[in-house]
Amino acid sequence: MNVSRRDFLRTTAAASAFIAMGVPFSWAAQDTTDKWVKGVCRFCGTGCGVMVGVKDGKVVQVKGDPNNHNEGFLCLKGALMVPIIYAKDRVTQPLIRKNGKLTPASWDEALNFTAEKFKQAIKTDGPGSVAYYGSGQALTEETYLVSKIWKAGLKSNNVEGNPRLCMASAVGGYVTTFGKDEPCGSYDDIDAATCFFIIGSNTSECHPILFKRIAKRKQSDPNVKIIVVDPRKTNTARIADLHVSFKPGTDLAILNAMAYHIIDEELDNPRFHSKYVTFMDNEKNKLTFDDYCKFLQDYTPEKAEEISGVPAATIRKMATWFAESSATMSLWCMGLNQRIRGVWANNLTSNLHLLTGQIGKPGATPFSLTGQPNACGGVRDTGGLSHLLPAGRLIANKAHRNEMETLWGIPQDSIHPKPGLHTVALFDAMGEGKVKAIVMLCTNPAHSLPNVNKHRKALAREDTFVCLIEAFADAETMKFADVVLPPAFWCEREGVYGCSERRYALISKAIEPPGECRESIHILIDLAKRIGVDPKLVDFKNSEDIWNEWRKVSQPTPYNFFGITRDRLRKSSGIKWPCPTEDHPGTNIRYVRGKDPNIPADHPDKYFFYGKPDGRAVIWFRPYKGAAEEPDVQYPFVLTTGRVIDHWHTGTMTMKVPELKKSFPSAYVEVNNDDAKRLGINNGDQIKLVTRRDEMDLPARVSDVCRPGLIFVPFHYADKLINKLTLDAFDPGSKQPEYKICAVKIQKV
Amino acid sequence: MTDKSTISSKKRSKPWIFYGSTIFFVIAISFYGYYQSAFPETRCEYGMPHLESPDSASDCYDCHIKSTPKIAQDWYESKHGVMLVKCFVCHGQPDGKGSVPYAVDPDVNATCRKCHDPSIKMMEDKYGLEPKCNDCHPFHNNSLHHEAYVKTKSKKTID
Numbered sequence: 001m002n003v004s005r006r007d008f009l010r011t012t013a014a015a016s017a018f019i020a021m022g023v024p025f026s027w028a029a030q031d032t033t034d035k036w037v038k039g040v041c042r043f044c045g046t047g048c049g050v051m052v053g054v055k056d057g058k059v060v061q062v063k064g065d066p067n068n069h070n071e072g073f074l075c076l077k078g079a080l081m082v083p084i085i086y087a088k089d090r091v092t093q094p095l096i097r098k099n100g101k102l103t104p105a106s107w108d109e110a111l112n113f114t115a116e117k118f119k120q121a122i123k124t125d126g127p128g129s130v131a132y133y134g135s136g137q138a139l140t141e142e143t144y145l146v147s148k149i150w151k152a153g154l155k156s157n158n159v160e161g162n163p164r165l166c167m168a169s170a171v172g173g174y175v176t177t178f179g180k181d182e183p184c185g186s187y188d189d190i191d192a193a194t195c196f197f198i199i200g201s202n203t204s205e206c207h208p209i210l211f212k213r214i215a216k217r218k219q220s221d222p223n224v225k226i227i228v229v230d231p232r233k234t235n236t237a238r239i240a241d242l243h244v245s246f247k248p249g250t251d252l253a254i255l256n257a258m259a260y261h262i263i264d265e266e267l268d269n270p271r272f273h274s275k276y277v278t279f280m281d282n283e284k285n286k287l288t289f290d291d292y293c294k295f296l297q298d299y300t301p302e303k304a305e306e307i308s309g310v311p312a313a314t315i316r317k318m319a320t321w322f323a324e325s326s327a328t329m330s331l332w333c334m335g336l337n338q339r340i341r342g343v344w345a346n347n348l349t350s351n352l353h354l355l356t357g358q359i360g361k362p363g364a365t366p367f368s369l370t371g372q373p374n375a376c377g378g379v380r381d382t383g384g385l386s387h388l389l390p391a392g393r394l395i396a397n398k399a400h401r402n403e404m405e406t407l408w409g410i411p412q413d414s415i416h417p418k419p420g421l422h423t424v425a426l427f428d429a430m431g432e433g434k435v436k437a438i439v440m441l442c443t444n445p446a447h448s449l450p451n452v453n454k455h456r457k458a459l460a461r462e463d464t465f466v467c468l469i470e471a472f473a474d475a476e477t478m479k480f481a482d483v484v485l486p487p488a489f490w491c492e493r494e495g496v497y498g499c500s501e502r503r504y505a506l507i508s509k510a511i512e513p514p515g516e517c518r519e520s521i522h523i524l525i526d527l528a529k530r531i532g533v534d535p536k537l538v539d540f541k542n543s544e545d546i547w548n549e550w551r552k553v554s555q556p557t558p559y560n561f562f563g564i565t566r567d568r569l570r571k572s573s574g575i576k577w578p579c580p581t582e583d584h585p586g587t588n589i590r591y592v593r594g595k596d597p598n599i600p601a602d603h604p605d606k607y608f609f610y611g612k613p614d615g616r617a618v619i620w621f622r623p624y625k626g627a628a629e630e631p632d633v634q635y636p637f638v639l640t641t642g643r644v645i646d647h648w649h650t651g652t653m654t655m656k657v658p659e660l661k662k663s664f665p666s667a668y669v670e671v672n673n674d675d676a677k678r679l680g681i682n683n684g685d686q687i688k689l690v691t692r693r694d695e696m697d698l699p700a701r702v703s704d705v706c707r708p709g710l711i712f713v714p715f716h717y718a719d720k721l722i723n724k725l726t727l728d729a730f731d732p733g734s735k736q737p738e739y740k741i742c743a744v745k746i747q748k749v
Numbered sequence: 750m751t752d753k754s755t756i757s758s759k760k761r762s763k764p765w766i767f768y769g770s771t772i773f774f775v776i777a778i779s780f781y782g783y784y785q786s787a788f789p790e791t792r793c794e795y796g797m798p799h800l801e802s803p804d805s806a807s808d809c810y811d812c813h814i815k816s817t818p819k820i821a822q823d824w825y826e827s828k829h830g831v832m833l834v835k836c837f838v839c840h841g842q843p844d845g846k847g848s849v850p851y852a853v854d855p856d857v858n859a860t861c862r863k864c865h866d867p868s869i870k871m872m873e874d875k876y877g878l879e880p881k882c883n884d885c886h887p888f889h890n891n892s893l894h895h896e897a898y899v900k901t902k903s904k905k906t907i908d
Contacts, residue, residue, distance in 0.1 A: 063864070064864050080849070083848045205833065659838070663837065
């Protein structure tokens with residue numbers, strides 16, 4: 001055996017350290033589980049399949065599901081999920097706030113008290129005074145059920161959830177461009193793409209397993225090009241052939257300039273766009289290709305360089321790669337969505353695909369990534385937002401309302417015709433005392449809302465009744481709850497998650513919930529009955545019943561997944577809709593004849609964008625628009641927020657895992673090297689961040705990740721709520737707030 | 750070798766405890782001396798962070814690029830490094846209070862199987878061996894891009 005001196009010493013040191021610390025050598029290999037139960041990871045929108053190892057009724061191990069899209073791989077969060085289930089501060093019994101303190105109560109007490117508050121609010125202030133605020137982490141069945149209870153039962157359209165903060169612009173983008181929500185491609189496109197255009201997404205840290213798949217693709221073929229467009233040089237940029245940093249908020253100009261170059265160099269695909277595309281301006285006037293060229297004259301790469309700071313040559317290079325590759329896949333996430341023109345940014349990305357015909361072929365697709373595990377399947381599809389009804393139907397559309405009224409068995413024209421309040425408006429209304437009672441499920445708005453001081457005031461109002469269904473006692477929103485109901489968590493009950501690629505997969509029940517915890521669907525059904533909702537509307541014994549009704553509701557629409565029966569979900573590791581019949585294998589590519597079951601086999605054209613009346617997708621003329629709060633002399637820096645790989649959202653789960661907690665134990669502010677030098681900031685110095693809303697001290701991390709003029713703060717930390725500083729200006733179309741950009745000044749403390 | 754063993758067998762009676770402990774102390778002191786002198790300017794700000802202040806064990810890489818540069822850099826360049834499968838996912842945390850058993854050589858069943866179960870099963874079926882992944886696949890050296898990609902420079906430059 002060849003042991004170098006250093007190796008030997010190192011081993012000796014490790015062994016003595018081991019002995020010194022008294023680490024037990026009896027770590028039993030946990031391979032003796034009683035059973036492995038199939039599920040889906042609790043964290044991001046990638047939706048990896050997991051196998052939950054159970055021994056003596058307890059979860060002891062988690063591993064990747066080899067049959068799901070992740071092929072058995074998990075990221076560091078997914079691999080370390082077990083301690084979360086057994087966290088000490090799980091809420092295990094109902095609590096009612098008495099004299100300012102949350103005190104244990106019985107289920108009857110808590111539910112009756114909540115129901116009373118709801119009845120009272122509806123009686124005195126009308127159905128518009130009650131609301132629901134949910135989450136892309138709730139099960140599909142839960143959100144569908146809530147949507148039905150509120151919209152059909154209580155006649156209130158105030159059904160919102162955190163997907164409004166995360167996905168609404170992507171919904172707006174897809175609907176305006178293609179007529180129907182959700183991506184047209186799937187993760188399988190990653191294996192076939194030859195160019196990746198990643199814009200506004202730190203895939204590496206936010207969707208690690210997809211990043212792994214992209215890297216694997218790059219490894220299998222070094223000619224594959226990866227473009228990462230992000231003002232931060234994140235870990236995603238490590239595998240990029242081209243990392244393009246730009247002035248935050250100027251991406252609309254860059255995207256238009258790419259379109260300009262594509263046309264200028266005749267890299268577009270006239271056969272495709274002349275046949276399958278409508279050109280439209282902001283006023284929805286149908287225009288021509290020539291009008292589009294004229295519109296783009298304002299966005300020559302040189303003009304875009306002036307706006308964005310990206311050299312014109314780089315813009316040309318990106319556009320050339322995008323158009324000349326045999327299959328280009330664009331991926332984006334919050335960088336495009338959380339913006340006051342998020343819908344436009346989404347449109348402009350899809351424009352590039354429609355212009356070049358990079359769509360509907362394996363590897364060629366515009367693909368929006370989701371932040372939460374069930375925002376797509378659970379909220380966007382089931383209509384869990386204030387303007388939606390299930391399966392892409394709209395509240396504002398009378399025919400859609402009438403169809404849902406028939407399906408739900410309620411009188412015609414009984415659903416309120418006006419969309420409810422969107423998230424920011426909902427909490428604003430709460431602040432004005434107009435929303436009297438709210439149920440919150442599986443989300444932590446007192447931490448996650450933008451400009452959160454304002455909304456915490458609303459939640460704190462004496463006359464606002466907050467019922468929170470929450471598993472973890474350390475969630476910030478607990479401070480504002482009047483009633484807390486303990487739900488069964490993750491694999492303690494059965495239900496369906498739908499991830500970014502339209503894939504529905506089942507989380508099977510692996511263990512019994514602790515204490516008095518109940519499945520959220522039973523909490524909601526019980527509550528609805530006590531408020532006085534017609535029991536026929538909520539006549540479900542279990543989540544399978546709800547799933548079966550939801551399948552039927554989807555059947556008359558292009559979302560059709562009637563064929564995804566519960567039995568199939570139990571056997572498989574997820575199926576992608578549309579899936580109209582039980583023998584249909586699921587759909588990888590939409591809008592293409594022979595691939596999308598919504599298009600008849602004898603349809604005359606290969607592509608058919610059936611979501612639009614004329615069957616054509618839209619290339620939108622979207623002008624450049626900057627951020628709501630641009631930096632100025634007084635507040636010269638841009639503050640952006642986001643995730644680190646080790647933590648997830650408000651940290652109520654990942655902070656329970658010792659390794660993850662220690663990996664990033666506290667908040668920090670990322671500052672560029674040059675800025676730091678100029679301001680005399682060293683690593684670890686306390687920095688004061690001041691925005692027009694609030695201020696906060698944070699330790700500095702000096703690096704080259706942020707571009708000069710930009711600072712970054714992760715939003716996971718309850719003791720440093722960076723959302724106190726962020727701005728709640730929102731996109732007028734999607735109503736999604738602009739978390740990603742606000743003006744800030746920084747100074748050394 | 751033969752000579753040495755003959756000598757030791759001759760003198761095996763009482764004094765071996767004395768010699769044994771002397772050798773142990775010599776090794777311990779020389780290791781301490783070596784460690785102090787080998788990386789004079791690369792000691793972490795926290796000294797031995799996991800032992801002295803467990804709460805500061807934030808980014809293993811930050812310190813280990815100084816204290817064990819080869820291992821840290823191997824990880825950084827490896828597939829695990831690019832994918833940010835960080836040290837604690839396999840090694841646990843040094844105070845042993847984490848959810849993963851703390852081990853220099855991680856247990857295959859407790860760690861590797863979380864992601865590589867299909868491959869491990871395949872190897873078991875093929876060779877009927879108890880898996881010891883690290884023997885043939887040194888994790889820290891499994892680079893992502895092989896020749897297909899120019900090796901990335903470290904976040905911190907090693908001299």
